[in-house]
Amino acid sequence: MGLTFEMEPKTPFGGSLSTLAVIDVASSAIVRKPAALGWEEAAGLPLVGLTAKTTLSEPLLRLPPSEGDSQQTIVVLGGSSGVGQYVVQLGKAAGLRVIATCSATSEHFVRSLGADEVIDYTAGSVLESLRVVKPAQGFVTIVDCVGGTELLDDLPALLTPKTDSFPHGGSYTTIVGDKTDRSTLGGAMLLDTDRTMRARQDASQAGSLPYRYACILLDMNAEWLADLAARAADGRLKVPIDSTYAFEQAREAYERLGTARAKGKVVVEVQAAT
Ligand SMILES: NC(=O)c1ccc[n+]([C@@H]2O[C@H](COP(=O)([O-])OP(=O)(O)OC[C@H]3O[C@@H](n4cnc5c(N)ncnc54)[C@H](OP(=O)(O)O)[C@@H]3O)[C@@H](O)[C@H]2O)c1
Structure with a gap:
């Protein structure tokens, strides 16, 4: 699981709704997904978890x-x-x-x-x-x-x-x-x-x-992400998922997001989880 953020995408693979991604590991937070953590939770956690962690950390x-x-x-x-x-x-x-x-x-x-x-x-x-x-x-x-x-x-x-x-x-x-x-x-x-x-x-x-x-912008800190993932995997951290959509329903997913009423993450399955 990981989080990448490119202000100026250098490749045609930017964005998260894709089956293939080119990741610059030097500027990204990449950690192994704990087995006990579901794929939806793994997708929903990094951006929001790291942003929250940044706000509650020094400095x-x-x-x-x-x-x-x-x-x-x-x-x-x-x-x-x-x-x-x-x-x-x-x-x-x-x-x-x-x-x-x-x-x-x-x-x-x-x-x-x-x-x-x-x-x-x-x-x-x-x-x-x-x-x-x-x-x-x-x-x-x-x-x-x-x-x-x-x-x-x-x-x-x-x-x-x-x-x-x-x-x-x-x-x-x-x-x-x-x-x-x-x-x-x-x-x-x-x-x-x-x-x-x-x-x-x-x-x-x-x-x-x-x-x-x-x-602020979130801090891409892989150690923090690993810690958040471990907490989520053993239940110390809840990862609320509002709804999950198939890739073909991506438009509806964005509409749900646009309501600003989602309680938790709106997840799009790029490829059905196995
Ligand atoms: N800087 C960063 O690194 C970073 C990272 C992530 C997100 N963001 C930004 O954070 C903002 C929020 O994004 P999000 O996805 O977290 O939003 P969101 O989940 O869609 O936020 C909607 C929630 O905001 C609540 N809300 C709306 N107006 C409120 C108010 N005046 N006071 C208190 N609660 C209010 C609503 O609560 P009720 O349902 O209870 O009314 C609703 O649950 C966006 O502008 C996004 O760009 C920044």
């Missing part, structure tokens, strides 16, 4: 010195989204307290993944709800899997502040960026064209923001 997530037995708290915006499901699970597995946003219809699902608290983003202001549940030391990270700017002005009050004992401060990590429109590419691609986001990220890197901001 993006740094934990302040613990105070007593209080748990560090993270927020996942879009806990039911493709990546958000894994941020919730990996956050819990790392011993963090997880607060996730989703609609009421997804609450049971997101709690089943381990979320300690759920905020219904359709029922009122997410910012107001976060102000209410914020721990005294602030959130150590907010991982944004939906996009938008709603929380940005209030991050200094929401995130763990920079102090002498914790000079990093809390982080806001987005995999989407300021846009919410699903028809345009987001994530780190937006940094090339969006000056406001670029200026914010530059200011964060220069240390002149009171918190850390990053709009």
